[in-house]
Amino acid sequence: MQYEGVLTKMQTELGTPIQYYIVFESSFINVNQLLGKEMEIAFMGYQCLHCSKKKKIYRQGYCYDCFYVIPAAGDWIMRPELSKAHLDIADRDLEYEKKAQLQPHIVYLASASDMKVGVTRKTQVPTRWIDQGASQAIPLVEVPNRYLAGVTEVALKNHFSDKINWKKMLLNEVSPIDLFERRKFVQPLIPEEVAAFYEQTEEKLYNLNYPVLEYPKKITSLNIVTTPVYNGKLTGIKGQYLIFEDGTVFNVRSFEGFGVRISV
Template structure:
């Protein structure tokens, strides 16, 4: 059976294990059902996720022009502390930025490879942690806008990393922490503007279980631009990565906007 379409990040459903889906315009693949099976993926072209044109992808699924014009990829996306919608100040499009920035955001601690701190919209809990391959996560504060979440993350970066070692995450070399204890110790590190939100944020520990038959000892990343045709046996899915029996891994998120043909 063949499936064709534009890659976007896999959609997920919480469960034990988490359920993964590759969704195209007119079809979808329940990836968990392919575990233990071989399939082939062929890179066939590009389609910008913003303008829909068949133009080479620059970053994050967008062509060059869209990447530098769309409000969906402004600097405040990666650096929440740069958010300005709460001041009524636009970066690229105030209506869009207000819709995204002026809603509840969660600052959290998670175990993905080591301890990390991060920010997500409340509506993206627990999806954000699944996409990062976290084995466990706990909310630290829930604040009313992205700016407050951003300055909280900046304050905590002096004590916790905001990066993931993806190789350790995919080989399951994950350091485990007592996240409840870490959450409590982090209270004293919060900026004055967000301390009031600590006590109102539920102390809810999330444990995440991924569909992995076997973790690889060594991994190599599949680059669809240089290796447009690949086939292998799927042995696991974690974060937004497909893990194959030979240690090859494909970061689906990195190839958003690539058109592919998958043969099962």
């Protein structure tokens, strides 16, 4: 059976294990059902997720021209402390930015390789942690806008990493961490303007279970531009990665806007 379309990040559904879906315009694949089976990924070309033109993808699924003008790719996406919608100041599109920034955000601790601190919209709990391949996550503080989440993250980055070692995550080299204890350690580090929100935030631990039959011993990253046709047996799905029996891993999110044909 063949499926053809433009890649976007896999959609997920919380469960034991988590369910994964590759969604195309006219079809979708429940990727969990492919575990233990051979599948082929063939690169077919580019299509910008914004303008839909067949232009080479620059970043985040967008062509060069779109990436530097659309509000969905503003600097405040990666650096929430740059958010200004709460001040009624536009970056690229104030209406868009108000909808995205002026809503509840969570600053969290997660264990994916080692412990990390991060920011997500409340509506993206637990999707954000699944996309990162976190085995556990705990909210630190819920705040009413993206700016406050950003300044909190900046303060905590002086003490905790905000990066994931994706290789350790895929090899399942995850250090045991007591996130409840770490959360208590964090409280004095919270900026004063956010401290009151800490006490109001529910202390809840999320445990995430991924559909992996076998973790690899070594990994090689698949680039479908340099290897336009790849065939392998799927043995796991974690974060936004497909894991194959030969140690090849494919980061679906890194290839958003790339047209593919998947044969199973």
